[in-house]
Amino acid sequence: MEFAFTILSYLCSLLYFLPLIFVAGILYDFVRYKTLSSASLLKKHVVITGASSGIGKSFACEAARRGANVTLVARNVDKLKEAEIEVKKCCIDPMQGISTFSVDVTQSYSVIREAFAEIEKEGGPIFMLMNCAGTAVCGILEDISPADIKNMTDLNYHGSVFPTKAVIEGMKSRGEGHVIFTASEAAFLGIYGLAPYSASKYALRGFAEALQMEVKYSGLQVTVAFPPDTDTPGFEIEELSKPRETRLICQSSGLLKPDTVAIKIMNDALHYNMKRYLMN
Numbered sequence: 001m002e003f004a005f006t007i008l009s010y011l012c013s014l015l016y017f018l019p020l021i022f023v024a025g026i027l028y029d030f031v032r033y034k035t036l037s038s039a040s041l042l043k044k045h046v047v048i049t050g051a052s053s054g055i056g057k058s059f060a061c062e063a064a065r066r067g068a069n070v071t072l073v074a075r076n077v078d079k080l081k082e083a084e085i086e087v088k089k090c091c092i093d094p095m096q097g098i099s100t101f102s103v104d105v106t107q108s109y110s111v112i113r114e115a116f117a118e119i120e121k122e123g124g125p126i127f128m129l130m131n132c133a134g135t136a137v138c139g140i141l142e143d144i145s146p147a148d149i150k151n152m153t154d155l156n157y158h159g160s161v162f163p164t165k166a167v168i169e170g171m172k173s174r175g176e177g178h179v180i181f182t183a184s185e186a187a188f189l190g191i192y193g194l195a196p197y198s199a200s201k202y203a204l205r206g207f208a209e210a211l212q213m214e215v216k217y218s219g220l221q222v223t224v225a226f227p228p229d230t231d232t233p234g235f236e237i238e239e240l241s242k243p244r245e246t247r248l249i250c251q252s253s254g255l256l257k258p259d260t261v262a263i264k265i266m267n268d269a270l271h272y273n274m275k276r277y278l279m280n
């Protein structure tokens, strides 16, 4: 009896430490957050596809803020030039090189390989590849054209796989590198009105998970992000064709700002988190 009481009072006295543990937890998170947000990419070459708008452009700015030399990749030259001006404003050093490269990542592998060889010739070995090019066409299956269905596979899946294939050997030989994939919440569960889109993002997730195993012991890091709806030009276009059911389902995860998403992805990549599940 006496013994049980002693144990009990001992346990109770531990409760006094709870606030202390709580404060220590907050402090730890704060320090971790500070370290993460200042992790440097000084003089590293960061390449981003789909960089002329949305999450890609925000990510390019975030890389520039951390001192990287950044190459923006997209199709449209005018939009690239506009994005370049914005990204230059994010630089912390006038010596940082910000450049653009126009290529359609849905082209054949030989075109992609040549494009990336050119990008590395101009800007040096690629330290980080952010695959951000993607598109969503919404609607029930009867309403989506075969061309759009194929387009989503070409762009969302092959459009990330081919650039990755083009850089992976170089990264392995240097023993360092980050490859990032931008999947979607729809890579976890099929969403009404997004069947071909969900499928393309599931494919990307499977690819990223397998690739992570392949490169783990070469010093490379694969990160895959699953953002919910993000307030981008692409999102605005999707909204036009989005069935009511799709909107209701997607709305439940909220609408994030591209900057918020980009910063979280960057922190995860630099902190070797394989996955970013919860964006909110």
Ligand SMILES: *[C@@H]1O[C@H](CO)[C@@H](O)[C@H](O)[C@H]1NC(C)=O
Residues within 6 Å of the ligand: 043, 044, 069, 095, 096, 097, 098, 123, 124
């Ligand atoms: C970064 O870009 C600048 C300007 O183009 C260039 O002078 C510099 O050599 C680049 N840094 C690296 C590490 O490639």
Ligand SMILES: *[C@@H]1O[C@H](CO)[C@@H](O)[C@H](O)[C@H]1NC(C)=O
Residues within 6 Å of the ligand: 135, 147, 148, 151, 155
């Ligand atoms: C494929 O998607 C891109 C990006 O949204 C679009 O510009 C292009 O016209 C589409 N192609 C087809 C065949 O629908």
